[in-house]
Amino acid sequence: MGIIEKIKEIEAEMARTQKNKATEYHLGQLKAKIAKLRTQLLEPPKGSSGGGEGFEVTKFGHGRVALIGFPSVGKSTLLTMLTGTHSESASYEFTTLTCIPGIIHYNDTKIQLLDLPGIIEGASEGKGRGRQVIAVAKSSDIVLMVLDASKSEGHRQILTRELEAVGLRLNKRPPQIYFKKKKTGGISFNSTLPLTHVDEKLCYQILHEYKIHNAEILFREDATVDDLIDVIEGNRKYMKCIYVYNKIDVVGIDDVDRLARQPNSVVISCNLKLNLDRLLSRMWDEMGLVRVYTKPQGQQPDFSDPVVLSADRGGCSVEDFCNHIHRSLVKDVKYVLVWGISARHYPQHCGLSHVLRDEDVVQIVKKKEKEEGGRGRFKSHSNAPARISDREKKAPLKT
Ligand SMILES: Nc1nc2c(ncn2[C@@H]2O[C@H](COP(=O)(O)OP(=O)(O)OP(=O)(O)O)[C@@H](O)[C@H]2O)c(=O)[nH]1
Ligand SMILES: [K+]
Ligand SMILES: [Mg+2]
Known part of the structure; x- marks a missing residue:
C-alpha cells in the first residue's frame, strides 16, 4: 500500500471514530501517524532534485x-498588472503551467512575485503540479492566496488544508512548547499553566509513536495535540498569508463588504484595477522589510538605494x-550614528547590537576615521571598544 493510501485509510478511521474522552488518546495517536506519513511524502523521490521542470526560479x-x-x-492577470511582466491569462483552467517570475518595484525595494499553476484539492498528495x-x-517569504470572490468560500479552507498538509x-506563530530530545532520563513533562487539550498520558503516547523515550517537554501555552506534533516534527514553516479576493466586479456590494472584513483579507478587481494599491501596501507591511539608508560622512544619504533588512531573515541589527x-566591514566599525x-x-x-527600524539613516564611523565635525583625538587601536563613550572621549585609551 502506498503512503497516500495509508493516509486515506487512517483519515477514514478518524472519521469513523467518535470524539470523546475515551477515544482521545487513540485519535491523538492516529494524528501522529498521519503527520509521520506526510513527512515521508515530502521527501523528494530518489534521483530528483525535488524542484521539477520550469519551477526552479532563482531568487531575486x-x-x-x-x-x-x-x-x-x-x-496571472494579477502578476501582469503588478509587475508588467506578461503572464498568459485565459478563461480556461491550467493556462499557466510553470513558475513565472515578475518584479514589483515598491518603496525603493524590489520584490519577486511568482505566478504559479493553479492547484486543486489533493495537490499536497501530488495531484496536478501541486507538490x-x-x-x-514554501520557498517564498509570504503567500498571496488568490481566491475568486464569486466562488465558494470553502476554497479558502481547502487550500489552507493543502498547504497545511x-x-x-x-498566519500562526510557532506553538509555545519547549521540546528537547535527551539520551537518557525518560520523559519529563511540565507546563506553566493548566492544560485543557493535552495531558501527560497523551503526550507520552504521541512521543511513543515517534519512538522518543527520553525528552524534556514544557508547555508554555494551552496547546493542542496538533501543536505538539508540529513541535516534534520540527519541520513546519510559519508564514504570513494574505487572502486576496479577486473579481469583486462580479459580486454584490454586501459580499464584497463581508469578504473585506475577514482577517488578513484584501478584496480586489484586476479588471477594474480596484484596490491594487491597498494590496501592495498590505503585502509590504506583512513582509516586514526594514530599509536603511547609508549616509557617507559629510554627505546627504542616498535615499534611492537602501540596504534592505528583515527581522525574520537575517535580522536588523x-x-x-x-x-x-x-562581510569584513564589522571588524573596522568603531560605532555608527x-x-x-x-x-x-x-x-x-550606537553599537553593533542596536536594532534598526524602517527608514533609519546610518553613518558608519570606522576605527581609523574621525567622527564627523570632531577631530580625531586619539589613534585607534584594534582592541578599541565598538562604542565610544563620553568618558573615553575625554580620557584617551591607555596602550
Ligand atoms: N471579472 C473578472 N475577471 C477576471 C479578473 N481578473 C482576471 N479575470 C479573468 O479570469 C480568467 C482567468 O484569469 P487568469 O489570470 O488566467 O487566471 P489564473 O489564476 O492565472 O489561471 P490558471 O493559470 O489557469 O490557474 C481570465 O479570463 C481573466 O480575464 C477580474 O478582476 N474580474
Ligand atoms: K486561466
Ligand atoms: Mg495563470
Whole structure:
C-alpha cells in the first residue's frame, strides 16, 4: 500500500471514530501517524532534485511572494498588472503551467512575485503540479492566496488544508512548547499553566509513536495535540498569508463588504484595477522589510538605494546592516550614528547590537576615521571598544 493510501485509510478511521474522552488518546495517536506519513511524502523521490521542470526560479530582489490559488482565479492577470511582466491569462483552467517570475518595484525595494499553476484539492498528495507549486510557496517569504470572490468560500479552507498538509502554517506563530530530545532520563513533562487539550498520558503516547523515550517537554501555552506534533516534527514553516479576493466586479456590494472584513483579507478587481494599491501596501507591511539608508560622512544619504533588512531573515541589527554591505566591514566599525525611529536622539551613537527600524539613516564611523565635525583625538587601536563613550572621549585609551 502506498503512503497516500495509508493516509486515506487512517483519515477514514478518524472519521469513523467518535470524539470523546475515551477515544482521545487513540485519535491523538492516529494524528501522529498521519503527520509521520506526510513527512515521508515530502521527501523528494530518489534521483530528483525535488524542484521539477520550469519551477526552479532563482531568487531575486529583497523578498519573494508566491501566488497560490485554484485555477482561473486571476493569478496571472494579477502578476501582469503588478509587475508588467506578461503572464498568459485565459478563461480556461491550467493556462499557466510553470513558475513565472515578475518584479514589483515598491518603496525603493524590489520584490519577486511568482505566478504559479493553479492547484486543486489533493495537490499536497501530488495531484496536478501541486507538490512543485507548494514547494515554491514554501520557498517564498509570504503567500498571496488568490481566491475568486464569486466562488465558494470553502476554497479558502481547502487550500489552507493543502498547504497545511505539507507543513506550512499560515498566519500562526510557532506553538509555545519547549521540546528537547535527551539520551537518557525518560520523559519529563511540565507546563506553566493548566492544560485543557493535552495531558501527560497523551503526550507520552504521541512521543511513543515517534519512538522518543527520553525528552524534556514544557508547555508554555494551552496547546493542542496538533501543536505538539508540529513541535516534534520540527519541520513546519510559519508564514504570513494574505487572502486576496479577486473579481469583486462580479459580486454584490454586501459580499464584497463581508469578504473585506475577514482577517488578513484584501478584496480586489484586476479588471477594474480596484484596490491594487491597498494590496501592495498590505503585502509590504506583512513582509516586514526594514530599509536603511547609508549616509557617507559629510554627505546627504542616498535615499534611492537602501540596504534592505528583515527581522525574520537575517535580522536588523547594526551588525546585520554592516554584514550586508561587506562581510569584513564589522571588524573596522568603531560605532555608527543613527537617525530615525530607532534612535532616542539624533544622531545616536550606537553599537553593533542596536536594532534598526524602517527608514533609519546610518553613518558608519570606522576605527581609523574621525567622527564627523570632531577631530580625531586619539589613534585607534584594534582592541578599541565598538562604542565610544563620553568618558573615553575625554580620557584617551591607555596602550
Ligand atoms: N471579472 C473578472 N475577471 C477576471 C479578473 N481578473 C482576471 N479575470 C479573468 O479570469 C480568467 C482567468 O484569469 P487568469 O489570470 O488566467 O487566471 P489564473 O489564476 O492565472 O489561471 P490558471 O493559470 O489557469 O490557474 C481570465 O479570463 C481573466 O480575464 C477580474 O478582476 N474580474
Ligand atoms: K486561466
Ligand atoms: Mg495563470
